[in-house]
Structure formats: structure tokens, C-alpha cells
Amino acid sequence: MNSEQIIQQAANWLTRLHDEDVSDAERRAFNAWCEADPRHAVAIERMRSLWGSLDTLPAQPARVALNRAFAPQRSRTAPVVGVLGVLLCGWLGLEHLPVWMADQRTSVGERRQIALDDGSQLQLNSNSAVDVKFDGQQRVIELLQGELWVDVAKDAQRPFVVRTDQGTATALGTRYLVKRAPDGTTVV
Incomplete structure (x- = not known):
């Protein structure tokens, strides 16, 4: 010493x-x-x-x-860092909450075939999530994340709508693919 x-x-x-x-x-x-x-x-x-x-x-x-x-020093930045941490966690939670709460979802590497009440068929690709909302006037699928193959059962009275943040795809009876990506939505 x-x-x-x-x-x-x-x-x-x-x-x-x-x-x-x-x-x-x-x-x-x-x-x-x-x-x-x-x-x-x-x-x-x-x-x-x-x-x-x-x-x-x-x-x-x-x-x-x-x-x-x-005397022990109190950090003046600790409360600010704490508040920023809470805000970040809240933002991340709000960002991902709809996907976590989705009616149907798949994890990475998983695919799922779903038969809907109207006879339509959905095939969720890997890491995808959808909400299903049917009523007397329309059939709405909210694609929250990923990719969805749709085989729509014909119903002239209720259009079948696949909705994303970027827009909607509407059909009465057909097959199509909807892919949601950060830069836009593709319908094939």
C-alpha cells in the first residue's frame, strides 16, 4: 500500500x-x-x-x-432514467400489445390453417397475427403482422375484407395472399 x-x-x-x-x-x-x-x-x-x-x-x-x-451522493439523473425506462416499456408494450392479444397468431417457424364460421379458410404464415371480426354486414380480418393466405367463401351480402394499417383488400369470393411489411402491404 x-x-x-x-x-x-x-x-x-x-x-x-x-x-x-x-x-x-x-x-x-x-x-x-x-x-x-x-x-x-x-x-x-x-x-x-x-x-x-x-x-x-x-x-x-x-x-x-x-x-x-x-455524504452519499444522490444522482439527479436517476429519476429521469427511471421515467424514460417506464416510457420505453410502455411504448414497446403498446407497439406489440395488439399482436400479443390477437385472435389467431403463429410463432416463428409455425404455420396454421384456420376454418372460419362462414366457410372461408385462412392460412397464417410464420410469425403472423390476425383479429377476426364478423358481423351481419361484413367479414373483416385485421392482419396485424406477417402473411395471410385467404380462400374466401362466397357471400354476396357480406364482403370479405382484409385490413392493414396501409389499406384494405375486399372480395366476395376468391383466393389471395396478403403480406404486411414495415414498408407496406402486398396483395397477390
């Missing part, structure tokens, strides 16, 4: 020992530290001499300065 480290430790010990709440265990640890190396005792005596010269200064400002120097 070099002399600079010993001086730093001596200063730390003296600061702790001047605290009103110093325990007997801390005093015993200090005595053990002093006896562990003769340089420790020399450093303590030098620090006490320096400390004694500080007695001519008003006590309260010096104590406040020392207490502030050794």
Missing part, C-alpha cells in the same frame, strides 16, 4: 471517529488498523495535527463541509 492510500485511509478514519454515532466496533477496527502497520499510526498523528490546526476555524462550516464531502 502506498503512502497516498494510507493518508486517505487515515483521513477516512478520523472523519468517522469524529462522528457522534461512532460505535465501539468501529473504534476497535480503528485500533486494529493503527496496529497493523507503523505507517498507519504516523499518518494518524499527522492527520490529527492537521485536524488540530483546523480548530481555529469556525466549527459549523467545517463540519458541514466534511459531512457533505462524505
